[in-house]
Amino acid sequence: MKSLTLQAVLKGIKEYFLMFVGMIFYAFAWIACIIPANGTGGGATGLSLVLCAAMENLFGVRIDIGTMTLIINGTLVVVSVFLIGWKLGVKTIYCILLLPFVLNFFQSGLPAFQQWLIDRGSLPVGSVSVFGNLDPILLVIMGALISGVGIWLCLVQGGSTGGVDIVALVINKYHPINYGRVVIIHDSAVILASLLVGNGPDTVIYGFLFTIVFSYTTDALLLGNQQSNQLLVISRLHAEIADEIARSAHRGVTMLQGQGWYSKQPTQVVMVMCRKRETNDMLKIIKTIDPGAFISVTSVTGVYGKGFGMIGGGMFGGHTGEAKKK
16 A cells, blocks of 8 residues: 655645636636526536526426536436446546535625626626626637636546546447547537527527537647657767757657668667657757758657656546656
């Protein structure tokens, strides 16, 4: 059993705090932007909006969004445990339990704060949100950006808000299907279902706009955190280049056996993986040693191993991030 060190405790506190901040961003985006714009979206939160509206329209029962989110995610967790066993990580359970409380807090607190801003003249009378009478499309885009940042903060710490992730996990138990396809089908169904509870076509349009911007924001942030470059260098001074990269840039170097097809002479190809931000430094090192070196730079989506990302993360309780250099 691994001993618990102060460093490990501080790291854990940091991870759970960042997931807490991520949930605040995500919940604030829905309550302050998406709902005032009469928008919607996918996932458990979007489904909660539809079901809350249905319960109020059909039975006159008003349920808070956070409470409905907890019911949905709780049901999915129980079903997944019975069907596929316990495969959810502690961080995912933490986010699932935290999100409803944050949603309910903002749903009850933001209207009062908005009225306070109106009373002191900071917002015009009749403002639809804490941002005033901002155009609904701008509100939806802002909400998608803010919620995308929130989910990104959770994902990079190894957390997940459950919802469609759990659905995909259960479906793949019985029928292998691409995760992206599950998300598209689920989110589209939820957005279109908003028409059944009295919403108009504008809500559907806002819903798809939110989904597109939200997905792009999250993907861009995740790729920005992981994106790296692969350098292939062909030079007669390959040994000197490899030594200098290892010494000054502190990056591992791999030598590949090659052959010049025109000259039929054997050669060594220097292969280096580095972060995008380190690429210019690598090029300077190479050009300083051999200005005539032939260099190929290729963008790669993710690199895993020492000095890069750790394999794992997401709803299963692992985590991503930089491996600690020794």
